[in-house]
Amino acid sequence: MSVIKQIVRNTLSGWLAVGIRGALALIIVPFLLNHLGKEGFGLIGILGVIVSMAAVADLGLRGALGRELAEQLARNDLKIYSELASTALVLYFCLACVLGFAGWLLAPWVVEVLKVSEAMYEDAVSSIRIYGILSIILSFITPVFSAALSSFHRFDLINSVQLIVGIISSVTLFVVIPVVENPLYGWVGVMLVSELSILFLSIIFFRKFCNGAEIGLSYLNIKRLIPLFHLGGYLYVIQLAQTLTNTANSIVLSFFLGPISVALYQPASKLSAMFNPIVMTLAEQLFPLTTKFHTTENKEKLQETFLWGTKYTLLLGGFVSVNIFIFSEPLARLWLYDSLGDDYLVVVQVMKIFAIVDLMTYAAGTQWPVLLGMKKLRYLSILLVVTAILNILVSIFFVGFTAVGVAGVLYGTIISKFIRIILLTLHVLELLKVRFFVFFRFSILGPLSCLFFSALCAWILINNYSCDTWIDLMSMVAATTTVWLFCFWFIGLNFNERSHIVAAIKKIRGKSGSKPQNPV
Template identity: 25%
Template sequence: MSDKALAVRGVVFNWLGRGCAIIITFFLTPYLVSKLGDESYGLWSMVMAFTSYYAMADMGLRGAGVKYIAQYLAVKDYESVNKVFVTSLAVYALIGAVILVIVGIASVILPYTIDLGNHSIREMQWVIFLTGATMATRMLSQVYGAALSAMQRHDITNIVAVAMQLFQAVAVVAALLGGYGLWGMAVATFTVTLTGQLLRTAFSYWLLPELSISTQYFDKQMLKQVFRFSGVNVMANTAARLLVYGGGLIVGYMWGPAMVLFYTIPESITQKTSQLGSAITQVIDPLASRLNAQKNKSAMLELMVLPPRLLTVSSLSLAIFFAFFGGSVIRQWMGPQYVEQMTPVLCVLAVARALKMSTGGLQAVLRSMAKLRVIAIAAMLEICITLVFGLTGVWYWGPIGMAYAILIAQFLVGLLFVPAATCKALDLPIRRFYLDVWPPSLAALLPPLCVAFLLDYFWAPGRLLELAVVCGLILVTAGISAFFICVPRNRRSDILVSLTFRSPVKPA
């Protein structure tokens, strides 16, 4: 199957995977809050946020693995593929061991720095250690996930992901019903993570039998090449994790664990829904690397326009839904007592996520061209702006202050800096980029905006099922609108053929 067909199918399967994750989170989160209480749920959110930063220890190797494995697969250089694979795997093994040492130390110290409420220090030490060990386990098979992404086998990746999400939901509920609390949740999460990583490992060898873990493929030159690229990914990943988890930590330390809930719930909603857009960006990364390896500049220029259009329409359509119905979602999902404080945070974060997602395709183009300095500058700007405005905003205004800080960072970096830098790299006038992307995108948003207004005026849905139907109607309208307004006519037939093509997928 062609690269374009694989890309389209990858987006569809990514959407299915993200959709299932949203549904699972939608039903599981209220249960966790009601079972644990605001304070215990806030503690769990803080622990998960803190231990999630262990994932930055991969030093961006997964992104480098996707780029270089896809690049060498495009020219059928399997020896270089194995060099990337084995070299990365050796580094991941070392990182995993280091993380276990660090998490052991953190599990002893961290519980003494947090208000634990009714939880014992020993219990929280085990929770922190197990969640950190979960991150270490993920390290050991990141390279296998990179191989699947490089082959554009997002169907396999998402099938495994959905199965593990369902498994984890069942395991977590069983742990709470059994009275095991946060400790049981940590054990369940670790067990599911280990199972998922083993499945991804097995599928990687099945789909790419040329893979080998022979020590002869460990290559110092390849190590330098991978680290040169991955070093910038560390900064980008730091910025991304600061957006996802940093706000909860800052709110928790400044306002206490009970207030974390008022930020992390809206953040969780926007994070999960924005993953519908990341379904496109994950496909763009290996595709851009292949096109760059093939010196296909015209296709690269097309990647600068079409993905940003689709990402802008999809993410802003969700922002429209939250602007009209966010309060109803919070009321029916979490309870009326959360509406006043959570709804503004939800709306601001939805717009910030939309600005972030609108440049996802551009960053993929920059990565494929190895424009590492630009990506590093963007990441540093994002981190600094978010921290400066976030610390100040949370101090004075609480959770909403962090949401505004993220919005400011995304406006300056996502809407201005990244497009300008990408246009310069491809010798495209910035004015042409904005005219090619934003007028069609905004025009495609008019139909879903009208649908949201009419539904709010004539229906005013209140129940969760009704709200889900409304969200679906808005997104379907946005999808149809984007298909006819944002997608060029010659690409529409390519998309339709890709969705109905039935021959087996074989990696290039």
């Protein structure tokens, strides 16, 4: 299968996986709120934060592994590939055990710092010690096999694993939580089983589809970790900054306002986490290609990858952000009013800000895979650290010392991300020798035009028609989608792109319509 066909296949499988999980999330969030309560639901969010924070201690090595495996595959050196993967697995397992032990010891202190109520104290400590520790270990082991699959460009298999396990675990939650004595422990049990299942399936797919690659103790070679540490140094700083940016919000909210504020923050956060992978599916699977183009010194292909990736990511991202921003009030009301009452309005505020933050993320396009493929991470690491600190300080100010409330935790994210996207875009353009005018005309102007007309349509609908049912909301989204598709075809795409798409569709229809000839 060609790389282009594999990318399309990966993208479609990613959309399907995230779409189904997202649809399930729309049902699960109010379900968990009803059974766990606001504080219990907030505690679930805090558990996720703890696991994410533990990932910082991997020294950036997990992020470096995928890139280094892709390089060895491009060089067709499967012996070094196997040694690298095997040695990394042993190292990550040792790190995870150390972190798990630390988590066991620090669990009571963490619960006190995050101001969990006395009624939830014992459950919170037990959840951190059981779920937190085991989840940390699994989160260090599974990425080795995921990195191997991604280096072979089998993102579709990774998506399939997440889809299958996501559906089964979601259905299991609906069955288990209502019948167990402690719903929080029921959630912990289901999540641990699902994470074990992901590891098990990832190992099976690795053995079947990563031809020539092996993982075993016989391949241990400490020397293979040297390139990981070289690249991992910058990746560690980058990962630390990203983790602080992504997890600090929940910590700041819990510290100043308690776990209930996290429960009001989580629905918008989960909605963002649901759509972000759909939009970023293309960009996230490009680092094996950018690594290959850099290794073979094909700068023209690197430039094309950056320009095309940014354009298509922003086209789709603009559509998603417009719908979430403008339709946030009816969506939150229909989705969460029965569980949160008038507090759903807080969720609306957070959803609107998340839509802006995510739009800036989409505008960054393929900057990350290009920089990772080129091993040009020094500037990015410095910029991320500075803006992460700015983000935390601004968030603390608005949440702790003003009356803005939960939404204020994202003000720092908006400011820091805006600064970062401007400076980083200019840096990447300089590295690739691409003029800003060419970049803006090819990758930005069309998507912004589509965004404007889609937003105009959505704004007219929401201000002139009532939206009291899911059918009303879906009708408005459908109308906005129609406008976006029209703009996408005639504004977002140029003549050559439309011609290629038409030719591809005709080719597919021709193959499906052809009949085998009688050999007689």
